[in-house]
Amino acid sequence: MTATLIWILVALVAIGVYLSWTAGRLDRLHVRMDAARAALDAQLLRRASVAQELATSGVLDPAASIVLYEAAHAARQAEEEQREVAESELSQALRAVFEDPAQVEAVREAPGGEEAARELAEAVRRVPMARRFHNDAVGAARRLREHRKVRWFRLAGHAPFPLAVEMDDEPPAALVERAS
Numbered sequence: 001m002t003a004t005l006i007w008i009l010v011a012l013v014a015i016g017v018y019l020s021w022t023a024g025r026l027d028r029l030h031v032r033m034d035a036a037r038a039a040l041d042a043q044l045l046r047r048a049s050v051a052q053e054l055a056t057s058g059v060l061d062p063a064a065s066i067v068l069y070e071a072a073h074a075a076r077q078a079e080e081e082q083r084e085v086a087e088s089e090l091s092q093a094l095r096a097v098f099e100d101p102a103q104v105e106a107v108r109e110a111p112g113g114e115e116a117a118r119e120l121a122e123a124v125r126r127v128p129m130a131r132r133f134h135n136d137a138v139g140a141a142r143r144l145r146e147h148r149k150v151r152w153f154r155l156a157g158h159a160p161f162p163l164a165v166e167m168d169d170e171p172p173a174a175l176v177e178r179a180s
Contacts, residue, residue, distance in 0.1 A: 022144075023155040029141040030159055036134040040165065043130040044087055047123040048075040051094060054120060059110040064097045088168035094124060098172035117175065124171035131165050138162040 054060065055069035071086075071093035078086035098104055107113045141162045150156060 019149065019153055019155065022147075022149065026141065026144050026150065026155055029137065029144060030162075033134070033137040033141050033162055036130070036137045037165075040127075040130040040134045043123065043126045044083075045076065047120075047127050048072045048087075048090060050116070050120045050123045051090065052076070054107070054116050057110075057112070057116065059107050059113050059116070060097065060103075064103070067093050068097050084165060084167040091124075091168045091170060094120075094175070095170065095172045098175045101174040101177075104172075104174045121171075121175050125176060128169045128171070131167070131169055135164045138164045 049072075051068055052072035055065045055072060058065075060068065071090040075083075075086040075090040104117060107117045144150060145156050145161065
């Protein structure tokens with residue numbers, strides 16, 4: 001009888017340790033996901049800021065400046081629910097403005113344009129990477145949260161279900177090619 005109780009106690013402790021380890025792993029994934037989201041938000045803000053700065057610099061023609069400024073302003077001011085749409089529209093505006101390599105060269109030839117074009121090229125290149133890191137962290141957290149043991153024992157607590165960021169973040173080819 002005593003040996004049976006000891007084995008039951010050992011099994012319960014082992015299960016408890018395993019569940020605790022799984023909960024800790026899930027918590028670390030949520031922390032990683034939050035850090036990746038903060039990095040993505042920083043890159044999106046940087047891209048919008050650089051685009052807005054370039055639009056107001058007077059280097060671009062007036063029509064391109066207006067398109068770029070409005071898209072960048074909308075991306076910076078968007079509510080969380082509309083953020084992906086606004087960021088996608090900024091990506092489309094950047095591609096529309098910088099689809100012609102001559103436009104990129106015109107920006108580079110203007111005073112201070114070389115640095116502005118380089119900074120914008122870096123910003124548009126970093127956004128897809130930051131989004132990929134975030135979505136990888138979300139995928140890992142989702143896979144773990146879908147396990148039965150996590151659901152049955154409610155190891156995720158009250159944390160919201162992780163959502164991936166789906167947006168158009170393709171950089172303008174003429175801008176990125178020149179910067180490489």
